[in-house]
Amino acid sequence: MITIKNYALANTLEEAYKILNEKRNNVILGGAAFLRMGSKKIETAIDLSKLHLKYIEENEEDIEIGAMTTFREIETNSALKKYFNGVLPKSVENIVGIQFRNVVTVGATVYSRYGFSDFLTALLSLDADVLLYNEGRISLEEYLEKGARKDLLVKVIIPKTSRKAAFGMMRNSSSDYAILNVAVSNKEGDLKIVVGARPNRGKIAKEASIYFSKSSKSMDEIEKAALMASEELSFGSNMRGSKEYRQAICKVLVKRGIMEVL
Ligand SMILES: Cc1cc2nc3c(=O)[nH]c(=O)nc-3n(C[C@H](O)[C@H](O)[C@H](O)COP(=O)(O)OP(=O)(O)OC[C@H]3O[C@@H](n4cnc5c(N)ncnc54)[C@H](O)[C@@H]3O)c2cc1C
Structure with missing residues (x-):
């Protein structure tokens, strides 16, 4: 359970930033869904809801x-x-x-x-x-x-570019965290392949993206780009899936993503 000693409703961004940096245990409140899962002892919780940041x-x-x-x-x-x-x-x-x-x-x-x-x-x-x-x-x-x-x-x-994008993920159950997630975007043949929940944070598979952007976009090249993405990025294991499983589904999700944006 979190505990909050003081509550501050900030009037300006400057004030919010100042309070945030006054003490180590001062924190900004977003929706507080994640914060409340922990056991932090918060000195001052800073509420941004008066700052018109909801748009x-x-x-x-x-x-x-x-x-x-x-x-x-x-x-x-x-x-x-x-x-x-x-x-x-x-x-x-x-x-x-x-x-x-x-x-x-x-x-x-x-x-x-x-x-x-x-x-x-x-x-x-x-x-x-x-x-x-x-x-x-x-x-x-x-x-x-x-x-x-x-x-x-x-x-x-x-x-606001002409990028067309696709998102795919793999979950054990609908409300669980993703085992892996993938986004692929295409701006007139320039492709960007991103893989997240590896379980590390999302990263662009640069070599695969460049390779495919320069390719003739054949089926073989789609397969190769998907394989390259799964080989150039690092994957890890946790309770949701092993490193090898993530690497295997990376290939499938990237392939689907590329096909969707083409
Ligand atoms: C049970 C649960 C399941 C979830 N499942 C998924 C999932 O399947 N997929 C997924 O993508 N996400 C998932 N999330 C994450 C969720 O989508 C949000 O990303 C997360 O809850 C943070 O949003 P929040 O508003 O609750 O943050 P808060 O709890 O309010 O804040 C989180 C942190 O961000 C800081 N913070 C808040 N606002 C700012 C700001 N403007 N500037 C600087 N720091 C700030 C806070 O001080 C705190 O340290 C899950 C979260 C929970 C609690």
Whole structure:
């Protein structure tokens, strides 16, 4: 059980960031679904709900998603259903249940860089950037690699390109974490293959993506790219599946993903 000593309803991002960094045990609250599973003793819990960070907005170039946006909003938003073959709504629709998705937030998910995350795998296939309060704007790929020190995730920015994307995953049961998840996107022949829940966090299979982007897109080349992805990325074992099992299903999910986006 978590315990919270003080509660702070932040009035500005600046104030939230300042409180966050005042003490080691001060934390930001997203939907608090993940936080409450632990036993953290929180000094001050910082609530961002007054900061207007719950939005999905489209401008000429990008789609921007505020940190406090819930997965249910991702799932039901009409712009997100329209762009990228609806890969973002598809990536969250299997996560636990609707009541749960009404609570969990984009900001917490992206900031925490969960290895099992379905949403992050899909997002990484879309050339997305993140905006952190202190660190500023960086690519999601870079953020997933290096993380950030006690920062605040403000929003996610996705360029409105012609990328078509597909999402696939393997679960033991519908409400469990994925054993593996895969997103493949295609922008006029330029392919991006992302594999997550390895069980480590989502990563682009770069060699396979480059190989396939330059190929003539034959069936043999699809098979080869799927094999390459399963060989260049590392996999591990946990209670959900062994390293070998993950590697084997990686090939299948990547192949399906490529075929879908072609
Ligand atoms: C039981 C359970 C099952 C789940 N199953 C799946 C699944 O199958 N697939 C999947 O992809 N995901 C799954 N998740 C993860 C879920 O989808 C969310 O990613 C996760 O719960 C985090 O969202 P939250 O709003 O609950 O975060 P919180 O619990 O509020 O916060 C998590 C962490 O992020 C920090 N944080 C929150 N907001 C910000 C911010 N804006 N900036 C910086 N730091 C911030 C908090 O301080 C905390 O450290 C599961 C989670 C739970 C609890």
